Amino acid sequence: MDDMTDISFKTKGAEPILIAVDFSSDSEAAFIWGVKQAALISAPIIVLHVVHDPAEKPGFYNKLGQSALLPLEEVALEKMEAFIQMASKAYAELDNAPIIDKKFVAGLPAGRIIEVADHENAQLIVIGTRGRSGLSNLLLGSVATHVLQGSKVPVVVVKSDQPKQPD
Amino acid sequence: MEPTLNQFTLFTGLFGGLALFLFGMDIMTDALKQAAGSYLKDVLAKLTRNRFMGVGVGAFITAVVNSSSVTTVILVGFISAGLLSMAQSVSVILGANIGSTITAQILAFKVSAIALPAITVGFGVTFLAPSKTLKQYGRMVLGFGLVFYGMSIMSDAMAPLRSHQPFLEALVNLDTVIAAAIAGAIFTAVIQSSAATTGIVIVMAGQGIIDLETAIAIALGANIGTCATAGLAAIGKPREAVWAAIVHLLFNVAGVVIWIAFIPELAEFVRGISPTSDDLTGTARAAADAPRQIANAHTIFNIANTALFIGFTTHLARFVEWLVPDRPLKVEESAVPKFLDPVLLSTPAVALNNVRFELDRMGDQVITMLKSGFESATHPTAKGMSEVIALDKSVDALHRAIVAYLGKISSSSLRDDDGRDVLRLLEVANSLEYIGDRVAIDIATSTRKRVEEGGKQDLERTAKLDNINRNIVDALEDAVRAVVQHDSELATDVRNRKVGVKQLHQEFELSGASLLTGDKAYLAAYVREIELLEILNAIFRTARSIARVQLAENKDRKIFADE
Numbered sequence: 022m023d024d025m026t027d028i029s030f031k032t033k034g035a036e037p038i039l040i041a042v043d044f045s046s047d048s049e050a051a052f053i054w055g056v057k058q059a060a061l062i063s064a065p066i067i068v069l070h071v072v073h074d075p076a077e078k079p080g081f082y083n084k085l086g087q088s089a090l091l092p093l094e095e096v097a098l099e100k101m102e103a104f105i106q107m108a109s110k111a112y113a114e115l116d117n118a119p120i121i122d123k124k125f126v127a128g129l130p131a132g133r134i135i136e137v138a139d140h141e142n143a144q145l146i147v148i149g150t151r152g153r154s155g156l157s158n159l160l161l162g163s164v165a166t167h168v169l170q171g172s173k174v175p176v177v178v179v180k181s182d183q184p185k186q187p188d
Numbered sequence: 189m190e191p192t193l194n195q196f197t198l199f200t201g202l203f204g205g206l207a208l209f210l211f212g213m214d215i216m217t218d219a220l221k222q223a224a225g226s227y228l229k230d231v232l233a234k235l236t237r238n239r240f241m242g243v244g245v246g247a248f249i250t251a252v253v254n255s256s257s258v259t260t261v262i263l264v265g266f267i268s269a270g271l272l273s274m275a276q277s278v279s280v281i282l283g284a285n286i287g288s289t290i291t292a293q294i295l296a297f298k299v300s301a302i303a304l305p306a307i308t309v310g311f312g313v314t315f316l317a318p319s320k321t322l323k324q325y326g327r328m329v330l331g332f333g334l335v336f337y338g339m340s341i342m343s344d345a346m347a348p349l350r351s352h353q354p355f356l357e358a359l360v361n362l363d364t365v366i367a368a369a370i371a372g373a374i375f376t377a378v379i380q381s382s383a384a385t386t387g388i389v390i391v392m393a394g395q396g397i398i399d400l401e402t403a404i405a406i407a408l409g410a411n412i413g414t415c416a417t418a419g420l421a422a423i424g425k426p427r428e429a430v431w432a433a434i435v436h437l438l439f440n441v442a443g444v445v446i447w448i449a450f451i452p453e454l455a456e457f458v459r460g461i462s463p464t465s466d467d468l469t470g471t472a473r474a475a476a477d478a479p480r481q482i483a484n485a486h487t488i489f490n491i492a493n494t495a496l497f498i499g500f501t502t503h504l505a506r507f508v509e510w511l512v513p514d515r516p517l518k519v520e521e522s523a524v525p526k527f528l529d530p531v532l533l534s535t536p537a538v539a540l541n542n543v544r545f546e547l548d549r550m551g552d553q554v555i556t557m558l559k560s561g562f563e564s565a566t567h568p569t570a571k572g573m574s575e576v577i578a579l580d581k582s583v584d585a586l587h588r589a590i591v592a593y594l595g596k597i598s599s600s601s602l603r604d605d606d607g608r609d610v611l612r613l614l615e616v617a618n619s620l621e622y623i624g625d626r627v628a629i630d631i632a633t634s635t636r637k638r639v640e641e642g643g644k645q646d647l648e649r650t651a652k653l654d655n656i657n658r659n660i661v662d663a664l665e666d667a668v669r670a671v672v673q674h675d676s677e678l679a680t681d682v683r684n685r686k687v688g689v690k691q692l693h694q695e696f697e698l699s700g701a702s703l704l705t706g707d708k709a710y711l712a713a714y715v716r717e718i719e720l721l722e723i724l725n726a727i728f729r730t731a732r733s734i735a736r737v738q739l740a741e742n743k744d745r746k747i748f749a750d751e
């Protein structure tokens with residue numbers, strides 16, 4: 022029999038690493054890099070998804086084969102869970118990854134990522150990039166570029182080494 | 189001498205007719221939304237990534253509810269409730285204008301002869317029908333009749349204006365198309381119905397008071413004025429909803445700007461394609477033909493605009509996002525309801541759907557309370573309990589908001605099964621609140637006493653309790669999910685867990701008996717453990733009663749489907 026013991030207050034952890042994902046393969050590369058980095062410096066992880074249906078691909082949050090209207094954030098949560106599971110399956114060492122805090126906010130991605138990083142006192146933002154180039158980059162820009170321009174904390178842009186996937 | 193104009197007859201006829209028209213429109217739209225609300229939800233939910241489907245959905249809903257403003261207001265509500273995205277709504281908005289052409293085409297029929305019969309039949313059915321659904325159809329017919337009766341009253345009242353010189357001189361001011369368009373926009377914005385504007389224009393042109401070109405210009409202006417309603421609905425809503433309202437405005441303004449230069453050509457074109465009354469001549473003929481010509485012109489410019497802009501939906505969305513910057517990030521407040529949008533109250537089926545999502549949120553908070561409440565009971569910390577009590581305040585606030593919202597839903601005329609749904613969801617909200625109180629009051633009190641009394645606890649017994657609690661947390665999670673997702677199978681599963689949990693209870697009780705004979709310091713902890721077990725038991729019973737609510741829904745459906 023043991024005596025009752027008071028659990029001590031959790032000490033506030035180190036500043037978190039913020040990994041911004043959109044569930045693409047580029048995001049997967051960023052996610053894996055971010056989790057490994059966090060393990061190295063034992064920082065907590067925040068995985069952020071900005072819920073924003075892209076104008077060029079409306080219906081990103083449609084759940085196929087479902088007739089009931091689901092809030093976009095619910096679908097985003099399901100996508101996030103599937104995404105993390107997929108990434109963890111592909112890289113077994115992610116199994117012992119520290120606890121990951123999942124976060125969702127609505128709005129325009131680039132601005133929101135910077136704001137959340139600020140709000141959560143993130144020490145680092147990790148983000149994937151599609152490696153768009155030429156005209157489409159000029160017209161549409163990229164979230165990563167905007168984050169790079171606006172962020173006050175260091176930003177790591179991870180390029181997936183997979184061949185470019187069609188949109 | 190010019191005929192004297194009885195102004196009293198004119199204005200009472202004009203405004204009385206307009207009032208009847210708008211009242212009829214309101215009754216019809218309301219009845220349609222009540223009867224088709226859940227259908228509406230399904231149609232919107234099946235929106236695909238395909239913008240052409242979006243246009244079809246927008247046109248269909250608008251044609252059904254007779255108003256593009258209502259469609260955009262519903263969209264704004266859905267977007268602000270987080271059910272649809274702005275990107276999805278753009279094509280629906282484009283389609284809404286096409287749908288509104290159906291109303292104009294119907295108004296162009298000379299159906300004033302059937303206005304009174306429709307009112308009689310509609311009222312009779314509304315008054316005598318045994319079922320609520322049938323009553324709604326009666327109200328639709330009644331509203332339809334009132335719309336046309338209002339139009340014929342306006343038409344009769346305006347007849348003398350044809351030869352009234354001062355009025356005709358005043359109309360000269362509307363001679364420029366831009367002035368006419370602005371007048372149409374302002375009038376539509378004020379009465380919040382482009383159909384009414386189109387109706388009046390059709391009446392005036394049918395009396396020969398205004399010519400086709402002016403009529404088209406006013407109808408074009410109405411397209412801009414109709415954006416006011418959605419604009420008002422978007423005030424104070426999340427950014428996405430504001431963007432959708434602005435897309436609506438930009439699209440309609442751009443369309444009018446393009447067409448306003450081509451009104452003479454459009455008028456000439458519709459004169460060529462619309463049916464003519466060959467037995468009449470001169471102004472009489474022009475007046476007789478005008479209604480259909482106006483409706484056709486309205487149809488042509490709306491379809492042409494949509495065809496023109498459908499290739500640019502992405503750019504339109506991007507442009508609006510650039511034009512109206514995002515609001516700064518707001519940290520979500522757990523005590524503030526997220527899904528209970530008043531705009532949705534007009535479509536009860538959708539509003540009830542959103543109550544489910546809010547209940548899901550409330551359920552999440554109650555589950556967090558239960559988890560950390562139990563954690564602090566078995567491993568007490570002052571901080572843990574104060575967090576639980578803070579969370580209870582948020583649960584209480586959500587409970588109050590949900591109950592108030594359900595009250596508002598039930599004060600509108602509901603279909604029978606929506607009415608029963610209100611009661612069921614009320615029960616779920618109350619049950620969750622009850623569980624929150626059990627944690628914040630009972631577990632907290634028990635824990636405080638436990639700490640005061642001191643003593644020792646057995647780790648193996650604590651692990652057993654923990655296992656029981658985990659089962660109860662699972663049951664609560666599944667019960668809430670069963671209600672939110674209408675999952676009767678899951679609800680049955682929760683109902684069936686009674687035996688398993690009871691067995692865990694018994695094992696726990698048995699393991700205590702032997703310990704009591706040993707260490708005296710254990711006695712105090714034992715009493716509190718049993719107390720905790722009783723509280724958990726009450727929570728488990730409530731979780732199972734939440735699951736029963738879902739099964740009751742299933743049963744109701746079966747009973748009423750058999751009727």
